[in-house]
Amino acid sequence: MNFSALQFMTPVVSLSIYVHTPYCLQRCRYCDFTTFEATEIYRPEKYFNDLFKEIEQRNSIWKERQLNSLYFGGGTPSLVDPELIISTLKHLANVGFEIHPTTEITIEINPATLTEKSLDQYLSAGINRFSVGAQTFDDTLLKNAGRKHDANDTRQTLQMLNSRDLNYSFDLLFALPHQTLSQLQKDLDEILDWAPPHLSTYCLTVPEGHPMSFHRPLEEVQVEMFSEIESQLKKIHLFKYELSNFSRPGFESVHNFSYWNDRPYWGVGLSSHSYDPRAGEYGTRFWNTKSIKAYPSEVQRSGDRISDFHSEDQREELKLHEAMTDLCHMYLRTLDGLPLAALQKFPKPAQTLIEKNLLGLVEDQLLKKEENHWRLTPEGELKSNLIYARLTFLKEDLPSD
Ligand code: SF4
Known part of the structure; x- marks a missing residue:
């Protein structure tokens, strides 16, 4: 049985939690x-006190007590005192969340912020996965992107993780201004030597007119770059399991599957987003303020329901057509695809409409139907935007009652 099929069959009794740390060495x-x-x-101490307050005030909205995954992201969580990360774990346990040895606990670390001592502290606290914001080994490209770390900082961090045989992910940023295919190839050569168990790719995305939007590789070169990444990573048994994520079999990100597979997740901290598939008829999304000034007073609002602490501009109860769109888009990011059974949460006419559109994509050889899943074909992987456009449903598409 493949990984996401296993995820889908697990009853929805567990929750994933994201904890946001808004501090960085620099603004890239x-x-x-x-x-x-x-x-x-x-100071981070004050921020985390507010975050603990948020955990205490609002955790009762979740029936799930077992944690599927916990993700410390940011920002740069490895920049703050590890004791604050450890205290967060304690606060979650104190309010009744169960962290098991199987719970995936990830922390994002940036090169130049990890020490042997902090690594010891993370490991003793139960953190079992590290996500390294390496980006590239090219010092000029790092500098131009505004990063303070250099390639040697990255090497030191990877050495610490590899020498202890730890589970980690490498963030690879590509299609940077002035970057050539041979520069990317150098990154890949070094990545093959380090052999991380997981790698996430990020094709640089900046708005038109942004200083980093100039002198970038042409679109066809970007496609070539991605295909080079994919073929090189196979040499170290890293296979694509989602449109931009690669892993050794068994090292897929459990946390990200919560986002892709319609499962509940709670984002705590500044600007964090949450989703409860059971709240409202077709699920509810809600999010925290982005204002660091407003956050301390926002966490004073408590309650057992989302509407107790978030006004309408910070929550959205999904309508049928929105939930249909989200479900198709998210599941089809993964190569395991969309399980037929996932559609059963919708009324029959909505299921029929989705299936009609999926069959149209099968006819165009962008999707295939197999093993009770709808999956992307190799051509579909390259044309995912087209697929998403054809699986975007509007209210007027729905049959009237
Ligand atoms: S890219 Fe990462 S390190 Fe840079 S500012 Fe953003 S969160 Fe911080």
Whole structure:
């Protein structure tokens, strides 16, 4: 049985939690996350006290007590005192969340922020996965992107992780201004030597007119770059399991599958997003403020229902056509695809409409239907935007009652 089929058959009794840390060594030129240079805002100790308050005030909205995964992201969580990360784990346990040895606990670390001591602390606390914001081994490209670390910092971090045989993911950023295919090839050569168990690719995305939007590789070169990444990674048994993620079999990101497979997740901290598939008729999304000034007062609002603490501009109960669109788009990011059974949450006429569109994509050889799943074909992987456009449903597409 493949990985996501196993995920789908697991009863929805477990929750995934994302914890946001908004501190960074620097503000990278291409980044649009809600983060700040560490000295720009109040101290992490105060921020985490507010975050603990949020956990205490709102955890009762979740019936699930067992944690499927926990993800410390940012920002740069490895920049703050590891004791704050450990305290977060304790607070989650104190309010009744169960963390098991099988719970995937990931922390994002940026090169130049990890030490042997902090690594010991993370491991003792039960953190069992590390996500390394390496980006590239090319110092000039790193500098131009506004990163403070250099390739040697990355090598030191990878050495620490490899010498202890730890589970980690490597973030590879490509299609940077002035980057050539042979520069990317050098990155890949070194990645093959380190042999990470997991790798996430990020094709640089910046708005038109942004300083980093100029002198980028042409679109056809970007496609060639991605195909080079895919073929090189096979040499170290890293296979694509999602449109931009690769892993050794068994090292797929459990946390990300919660996002892709219509499972509940709770985002705590500044700007974090959450989703409860059971709230409302077809699920509810809700999100925290992006304002670091507003966050401390926002966490004072508590309750057993989302509407107790979030006004209408911070929550969205999904309508049928929106839930149909989200479900198709998210499942079809993974190469295991969309299980037929996942459609059963919708009324019969909605299922029929989705199936009609899926069959149209099969006719065009962008999807295939097998093993009770709809899956992308190799051509579909290259044309995923076209697939998503044809699986975007509008209210007027739905049969009237
Ligand atoms: S380190 Fe990561 S999160 Fe922080 S500014 Fe740079 S890209 Fe954004």
